[in-house]
Amino acid sequence: MSQQSLCSSPWLHCITLPLLLGAQFSVPLFAGQFWHGPSFTTPFLGSRAAIAADDQGLGRIRRRKRLIVGVKDNLPPLGYRNESGELVGFEIEIARRLATELLGANAEVEFKPLNNRDRLPALFRGEVDLVIAQVTATADRQRLVQFSPPYYTSGIQLITPTPGITQLNDIQYQRVGVLRGSDAVAIVKTRLPRASLVFYNTYQTARAGLDQGDIDAFAGDAVVLAGWRQGQEERYSTVGPRISSAPLAIAFPKGLQNESLRQRLETIVRQWQGQGWLQQQATQWGLPRQ
Numbered sequence: 001m002s003q004q005s006l007c008s009s010p011w012l013h014c015i016t017l018p019l020l021l022g023a024q025f026s027v028p029l030f031a032g033q034f035w036h037g038p039s040f041t042t043p044f045l046g047s048r049a050a051i052a053a054d055d056q057g058l059g060r061i062r063r064r065k066r067l068i069v070g071v072k073d074n075l076p077p078l079g080y081r082n083e084s085g086e087l088v089g090f091e092i093e094i095a096r097r098l099a100t101e102l103l104g105a106n107a108e109v110e111f112k113p114l115n116n117r118d119r120l121p122a123l124f125r126g127e128v129d130l131v132i133a134q135v136t137a138t139a140d141r142q143r144l145v146q147f148s149p150p151y152y153t154s155g156i157q158l159i160t161p162t163p164g165i166t167q168l169n170d171i172q173y174q175r176v177g178v179l180r181g182s183d184a185v186a187i188v189k190t191r192l193p194r195a196s197l198v199f200y201n202t203y204q205t206a207r208a209g210l211d212q213g214d215i216d217a218f219a220g221d222a223v224v225l226a227g228w229r230q231g232q233e234e235r236y237s238t239v240g241p242r243i244s245s246a247p248l249a250i251a252f253p254k255g256l257q258n259e260s261l262r263q264r265l266e267t268i269v270r271q272w273q274g275q276g277w278l279q280q281q282a283t284q285w286g287l288p289r290q
Contacts, residue, residue: 057257058102058264061129066108067099070122070131073113076227077285078134087111090285091132094151097277098130098250101268120145123253129261134223136246146254148265150247151278153290156184157222158239159229161210165217168240171195174216177206184219187244219243223287230286238288 061067071091072079079089092111099109112128119135122128123145136154137147158171165171172194178184180199188197198215200206203224210218218225222242229236250265252258272278279290 057255058260061261062103065103066110067095067102067130068110068112068128069095069098070114070119070128070133071095071111072133073111075134075224077230077287078223078227079113079132080227087113090152090281090287091134093281093285094250094278095130095132097272098132098265098268102264120251123251126253129252131251134221134248135251137249137251138246141251144254145251146258146262148250148252148262149269149273150249151269151272152223152248152282152287153245154222154248155242155246156187156219156244157225157242157288158217158219159210159225159236160217160239161236162216165239166237168192168243171217171239175214177209177215177218179203179206179220182220183244183246184221188219191243221246223248226287242288 071087072089073081073087075089077089078091079087082088095109095111099107112122114122114128114131114133116134119131119133120141123131134154135141135147137150141147158168158176160171165174168191172192174195175198176188176192176195177198177200178188180201185197185199188195198209200209203220206215206218206220207228209215217239225236225238229238250269252261252265269278283289
């Protein structure tokens with residue numbers, strides 16, 4: 001017998017109530033009597049999921065009492081080893097202070113040096129909680145991970161050891177070095193269409209080419225070139241303003257389990273911006289003023 005015909009019987013009554021979200025339910029009995037199932041209350045499923053998820057995200061970091069951060073260890077002034085072998089740099093200071101903000105004064109931070117191709121995979125594999133390692137918040141990356149507000153805005157800058165080259169017009173027909181496959185290739189082609197591009201596989205070989213006179217200028221990440229110029233201001237000079245903009249931000253995994261972490265990171269970085277702490281640190285580590 002169908003539910004409709006059963007409930008239309010004069011000697012049998014039924015009420016259909018949803019069983020979801022803890023509602024009471026009843027079953028039909030003869031003579032208009034009902035047996036009422038036990039009444040119970042279930043919290044809203046979204047709240048329960050949020051609590052469980054938070055226990056896996058920021059809650060897990062706090063229980064561990066240690067923040068694990070992917071960083072660079074060979075990229076001054078962002079992250080590198082000093083003469084004593086200690087990790088130092090602008091991004092290292094950000095990671096240290098962030099650990100204190102999240103975990104308190106006695107917080108521990110564990111640094112995990114990463115090369116460029118392993119930065120995001122380390123997040124996917126759960127090897128690190130965050131990555132603060134010269135990661136630009138691009139649209140493509142935002143499909144894969146979440147980002148904090150930017151802590152610094154970098155971009156493509158040109159540098160030269162040649163006196164007299166100060167503006168982009170000075171190198172319109174010159175030899176400009178770029179890293180093969182980098183964002184700088186398309187940007188330089190657009191801004192300097194008559195320049196002769198010379199391709200390099202690493203920053204180290206590009207710097208050697210610049211020093212040997214194989215190229216007249218090199219186009220690369222502004223923060224990397226700032227490291228080249230530290231203590232070498234008389235040797236290298238920048239060429240005009242940056243020709244692109246790239247926000248550097250803290251990367252962390254997507255997912256409900258990281259919602260509390262996302263909120264805390266946004267609050268903390270915004271506070272640092274408002275207090276001027278980020279600009280102070282950037283200046284201290286020799287980065288161009290924003």
